[in-house]
Amino acid sequence: xxxVTQSSRYLVKRTGEKVFLECVQDMDHENMFWYRQDPxxxxxxxxxxxxxxxxxxxxxxEGYSVSREKKERFSLILESASTNQTSMYLCxxxxxxxxxxxxxxxxxxxxRLLVL
Amino acid sequence: AQxxxxxxxxxxxxxxxAVTLDCTYDTSDPSYGLFWYKQPSSGEMIFLIYQGSYDQxxxxxxxxxxxxxxxxxxxxxxxxxxxxGDSAMxxxxxxxxxxxxxxxxxxxxxxxxxxx
Numbered sequence: 001x002x003x004v005t006q007s008s009r010y011l012v013k014r015t016g017e018k019v020f021l022e023c024v025q026d027m028d029h030e031n032m033f034w035y036r037q038d039p040x041x042x043x044x045x046x047x048x049x050x051x052x053x054x055x056x057x058x059x060x061x062e063g064y065s066v067s068r069e070k071k072e073r074f075s076l077i078l079e080s081a082s083t084n085q086t087s088m089y090l091c092x093x094x095x096x097x098x099x100x101x102x103x104x105x106x107x108x109x110x111x112r113l114l115v116l
Numbered sequence: 117a118q119x120x121x122x123x124x125x126x127x128x129x130x131x132x133x134a135v136t137l138d139c140t141y142d143t144s145d146p147s148y149g150l151f152w153y154k155q156p157s158s159g160e161m162i163f164l165i166y167q168g169s170y171d172q173x174x175x176x177x178x179x180x181x182x183x184x185x186x187x188x189x190x191x192x193x194x195x196x197x198x199x200x201g202d203s204a205m206x207x208x209x210x211x212x213x214x215x216x217x218x219x220x221x222x223x224x225x226x227x228x229x230x231x232x
Contacts, residue, residue, distance in 0.1 A: 058219070
């Protein structure tokens with residue numbers, strides 16, 4: 001079974017703190033994604049990566065950065081946390097292979113971040 | 117413009133009845149995939165069903181079926197014989213395979229409540 005793990009289920013931070021959210025997958029997936037989920041807005045893509053050291057901005061990258069030094073690990077960094085970054089953060093990974101268009105994303109359990 | 121639209125923020129259904137969750141999409145890519153996910157209150161995203169743009173038949177997975185109407189750009193999820201455990205958020209998502217980036221675009225979700 002594919003397993004995607006996230007470093008914390010719940011996190012409370014202060015405004016201005018630097019926050020690291022870690023995601024690890026064990027299926028050798030090329031693609032990894034970070035989303036935030038807010039009520040009424042669904043899932044919005046922050047950043048994604050299709051290879052080690054490669055990253056692409058999603059729809060809402062402002063205030064975030066990412067790092068992918070190893071294939072299995074994708075980190076989301078909030079350089080200076082703000083209260084409007086209070087949200088649920090979901091990591092996902094997927095396999096890219098021509099012909100496997102139906103391959104789905106696999107999600108981690110999510111991190112609920114509260115910024116005070 | 118929104119690429120995935122879920123117009124029902126909330127739905128109720130009686131146990132053992134069928135329910136349809138609506139999803140419309142917008143794309144000019146001839147190759148795309150449509151996905152449905154379930155998110156229980158615990159937060160994990162569970163993959164339910166996939167439909168490819170070139171698939172001739174509607175996808176089915178157990179009690180889940182996808183009513184794919186390509187000309188209308190709709191991909192409604194039908195849950196037959198609803199169970200109390202089906203109470204959750206449901207998200208429709210699309211991946212435009214011709215783009216080469218394999219990003220997923222999500223709708224805002226529908227919260228389903230199954231009544232005993």
